Amino acid sequence: MTLGGQAADLGGKVLKVGSDTTYPPMETVDETTGEIVGFDVDVVDAICEKINCRAQFVTTAWDGIFAALVQGEFDMVASGVSITEERDKIVDFTDPYLVMSQSIMVRVDDENVTLDDVKAGMKLGAQTGTTNAQLAESLVGRANMNVYDTGAAAILALSNGDIDGVVVDGVSATAYEQEFAGELVPAINGLESDPLGLVFPEGSELVDAFNEGLAEIKADGTLDALINEYFGKE
Known part of the structure; x- marks a missing residue:
């Protein structure tokens, strides 16, 4: 952390941000404007306001997103990424900015299923590589x-x-429940919890700057306000 409360200054640098924009409410493409919007977008923009940079989000498939980052296609990735030991071997993470639990969504007719029911023979789906x-x-x-x-x-x-x-992240379960109202529901909630981080190539100088900006938006209430806006009480 920079001494004296002076945040890092990236001099207005434009950063390419890889993101799988099929993941509401974290990031999605607004059907009306065509713009990439969502919680991660707002978090990165808020950090950039503190450290003088500008984020240019680029839609990319989740499968291969870390390889693309390592190969230099982006400066960073913001895509609801869970911090794991395996991923930490090939990329660098910021400090966590959100902790997210996992849920199991089912059709409404099955909303009373238990975890034992799931283990007894339900067929599950999930996004690859997550x-x-x-x-x-x-x-x-x-x-x-x-x-x-x-x-x-x-x-x-x-x-x-x-x-x-x-199996989906809890915040996405809520978004999908609204989208498929009366059809799909999150039946089992509060499973494993994952801390989320912003992602950079190993050794990137941007990590320290973004950690400084993240600390600032935590301290001044900006992050809490965004969490409340998107998710309500967390």
Whole structure:
């Protein structure tokens, strides 16, 4: 942290930010304007206001997003990324900016299912390469789950009856419940909790600057206000 309360200054630098923009409310494409919007976008923009930079979000598929970062296609990734030991071996993370629990979404007819019911033979889906997919596999085994390129595709498969449940992050479960009102619900909540971080290539000088900016938006209430705006009480 810079002494004297003086934040880092990136001199107005424009940063390319890779993001899987199929993940409401974290990041999605506004159907009316075509702009990338969401919680992560607002968090990064708020940090950039503190450290004098500008974020240019770029839609990219989740599968391969870290490889693209390492190869220099982006300056950073902001995409609801869980901080894990495995990922930390190839990229650098900021301090956590949100802790997110996982949920299992089902069709309304199955809303009273229990975790024991899930383990007894439900077929689960999840987005490939995510901690959600890891949890699904630990619950039902690889042979009894399907992985999808996007979380939205997994939700659609649930809606279509191809699978019995989807493991998603809790905040996304709430968004999908609103989108599929009366059809899909989060039946099991509060499963494993993941801290989320912003992601940079290993050794990036931007990590310290973003940690400074993140500390500032935590201290002045900006982050809490965004959490309340998007998720209500956390």
